[in-house]
Amino acid sequence: MLRPLLCLAVPTPVEDVAPPPGPPMHAPTVPRLEAALLDRDLSILAFNQRVFDWAARADVPLLERLRFLAIVSSNLDEFFEVRAEPHLASARNSVAGRPAFEAIAATVRQLVNRQYALYQNELLPQLALHGIRVIAHGERSPAQRRWVRALFERELRPLLLPVSLDPAHPFPQVANKSLNFIVRLSGSDAFGRHNEVAIVRVPRALPRFFRLPASVAPEGRQFVSVSSVVRAHLSDLFVGREVTELSQFRVTRHSDLAVDEEDVRNLRTVLRQGLQQRNFGQAVRLEVSAGCTEFLCAFLLRQFELPEAAMYRVEGPVNLVRLSQLVDMASEPSLLFPVWTPRWPRDLPHTGSLFAHLHAGDALAHQPYESFDAVLALLREAVFDPAVVAIKQTIYRTGSDLQLLELLREAVRLGKEVMVVVELKARFDEEANINWAEALESAGAQVVYGVLGLKTHAKMLLITRREGRRMRRYGHLSTGNYNARTARLYTDLSYMTADPLLTADMDQVFSHLASQSVLPRMRRLLVAPFHLQRRMLERVAAVGKAAAQGQEARIVLKMNALTDEALALALLKAGAQGARIDLIVRGACIVPACVPGVSDNIRVRSVIGRFLEHARVFYFAHGEEQVLYLSSADWMNRNMLRRVELAWPVSDPRLRQRIIDECLVGALHDDRDAWQLRPDGSYARAQHPVSGNSVQAALMARYAQGASDAVRRAP
Incomplete structure (x- = not known):
């Protein structure tokens, strides 16, 4: 679990993340866990x-x-x-x-x-x-x-x-x-x-x-x-x-x-x-x-x-x-950050068909170190491929770049079935999304607004292609939005797959959003508001139970905010049972850290860098079992119970190890841009704010070494 990896900054091995100095790891009795939770609004201001x-x-x-x-x-x-x-x-x-x-x-x-x-x-x-x-x-x-x-x-x-x-x-x-x-x-x-x-x-x-x-x-x-x-x-x-x-x-x-x-x-x-x-x-x-x-x-x-x-x-x-x-x-220019040019994703070819490449296995793009152009290239290939019969996509925050809109319009013009789920209630983007909905409807796309009473925050693109006598689906899932501008500023993970079980689940979610019919049993996806929170609670409880039985047990979570009380209390309980828990939470976090008798085994850190940390990664391990999910959802009550959100497992060992390396271990070893939550609820800067290791700087150096033109040549 979180096996020894190559350090991001220099090619030397590093040990697994060690516990913080202070009281030894143990399983204390935790009185009144609810009273221990931190205030959400004060955490936002912090x-x-x-x-x-x-x-x-x-x-x-x-x-x-x-x-x-x-x-x-x-x-x-x-x-x-x-x-x-x-x-x-x-x-x-x-x-x-x-x-x-x-x-x-x-x-x-x-x-x-x-x-x-x-x-x-x-x-x-x-x-x-x-x-x-x-x-x-x-x-x-x-x-x-x-x-x-x-x-x-x-x-x-x-x-x-x-x-x-x-x-x-x-x-x-x-x-x-x-x-x-x-x-x-x-x-x-x-x-x-x-x-x-x-x-x-x-x-x-x-x-x-x-x-x-x-x-x-x-x-x-x-x-x-x-x-x-x-x-x-x-x-x-x-x-x-x-x-x-x-x-x-x-x-x-x-x-x-x-x-x-x-x-x-x-x-x-x-x-x-x-x-x-x-x-x-x-x-x-x-x-x-x-x-x-x-x-x-x-x-x-x-x-x-x-x-x-x-x-x-x-x-x-x-x-x-x-x-x-x-x-x-x-x-x-001398008073601005040096211009960063994303490289073309290492998992994807510069030429040829992306569909053919995805036959061989899933692919990952780590934005903004790798280019969002890969997502546009996948959609562009789908639009102009005569074998593609249908394109389905969710729209939450798109920005002012019209490439995506024009590609979807062109798909309609070329006779493909285009369905777009537009979230009209995306806060402060309502007007832009209404305009998108009207433009797509006028072009002939089928536009739906999701489920009454819920926001559709899931980020997914599903392409259906006729291959011989069968239909094959290709999917894109993301921790971030379909927004070319923020893709240069936010760290997110784009996941491309032809996995038949995962893409079949995606198709069922699209059908559910359009028809509001009962969502059938999912094989791969976890979907809020139905079972995402419950499954996360089960995962946390399983790690806590294993720790109580003397097994090595580990939870590492990376997200933008952690304010859901049920999940926060579950983490406190698992920590009290002896599980080692690291929370990498950029913004508000109501889980206290390193409080004697309450959260001895929990550490909380926040990485604030040149790019906005935005990826959601959930890692659970106990015994020989390791599970890693990517998600569109933060651990907030609204995301778990009042939004349509997705989380999906990463089963490919190579991709899973890459995510662990770049998103989790890298952040846990950052001692330049990271802050640690102290027992009194305040945050303290990491030890070496100038000369230390920055996960973002290290990733930029890593990707720059293999950098090539971010623009893909058409197949």
């Missing part, structure tokens, strides 16, 4: 603190640090949009049982303060040393001020509509995460009234940064932010009045779409209507400038019906997410 560390690391290229800072802000936005409303409601209603809203807010505020301190005190000065500057109004030369004023008059002023508030002009609708200004005015309006508060909304259509031309900024690359341009010219919008107080502000709203699917006739239509309402849901967070006066703060809090704990004063722009635009505009 994950974002680990992402922030990449923005703070001096060994990371400067513009990439800025990008990581934007990623943290984007993650916090989603946290508030999805997770904050129940805490806020509990605080309003004095409901016990959740971490106090004030405690959540205090944790976020600490992280936000660190973000802005890093941005203002370190990143901006270092960018200036490289000739990249964001010029504030007070720093602009007379020529620059004239250029900015001309920009304001030409590009911004026609789109800005100041609204002075009075009974006939109530507070305007402020969209989720939009940039706005609030001002306090002295004097009277044109009708002699003292309406002292006005709102200016900044349209989303405006870019958040403008580059100054060489004529006024001859040295380096200099930019001005849209917020600084508007702020400098706010008084121009209120002729005859004086602006005495002002602040930019941004409100975050609860944005998790809630649709009663049992009471709708057309889910697509209802979701499209819901998307229009999402921007104006319940306010959950208010961001204002650090200098916002008490009068304006109090006014905004009353307007949005928020407690003071929901307000965040920031030293800079209220939306750091938009810093990603500055990264793209600056685009200095």
